[in-house]
Amino acid sequence: RKEVEQDPGPFNVPEGATVAFNCTYSNSASQSFFWYRQDCRKEPKLLMSVYSSGNEDGRFTAQLNRASQYISLLIRDSKLSDSATYLCVVSSGGSYIPTFGRGTSLIVHP
C-alpha cells in the first residue's frame, strides 16, 4: 500500500460545480498535511495547509479525518482557472520528509 494515495482522475466538471478530492495516508503518526496545486509543466505551489479543525480559504475547504486517515479538499463554484493537478502531501511528526501523492487532475470546462 502506498503511503499517500490519490485518485488520479481526471475529474471533469462544468464551471460553477462543486468538486471534492480525497487523499488517504497510511502512517497514523502523520502530523502535517497540505494541498499543493501544480499546473501543467510548472512547479507545485502551496494551496493550503490542513489543520485538525479544518480550514477554509475562499472557495476552498480542507478537512482532516484522523480516524479514517484521510484529508479532503472541496472546491466550490469551480472556475476555469482551477484546472490543475492537486497534490496531497503528508509529513510524519518525527520526520521532515514530506510524502506526495501522485495528484488528482481537475479539468473545469465551460
Added chain:
Amino acid sequence: DTGVSQNPRHKITKRGQNVTFRCDPISEHNRLYWYRQTLGQGPEFLTYFQNEAQLEKSRLLSDRFSAERPKGSFSTLEIQRTEQGDSAMYLCASERGGGAYEQYFGPGTRLTVT
C-alpha cells in the same frame, strides 16, 4: 515566482555524461530539499539539507547522485554517468524550518538523457 531559482531550466545530455544542477533557495530558509518528478507522478523525495548538513537521503538516490550545500546557501545536485532512466524533472524546494513545513518550489530542471 516563489523566490527559489534553479539552473539550468533544461538540460539535454548523452547517456554516460555527468550533469550538475543548481538551486538557490529563499535566503532565510534553512531547509532545502531535492525531488524528482516524472510524468503522472508526484514529486519523489531525494535528499534534504538543514543548513549545510545533509540529513537524509532516499534509497532512490544511487551512488551516482551526490548533493552539496556549502555554507548552507545554494545547493548542487550532480548525477554521474547518466542513464536514460534519470530523465525527469528535478525540483528543489525551500522550507523555513523551525516547525513550519510549507515548501516553496523552484521551477525545476528538466533533464533529458538521450
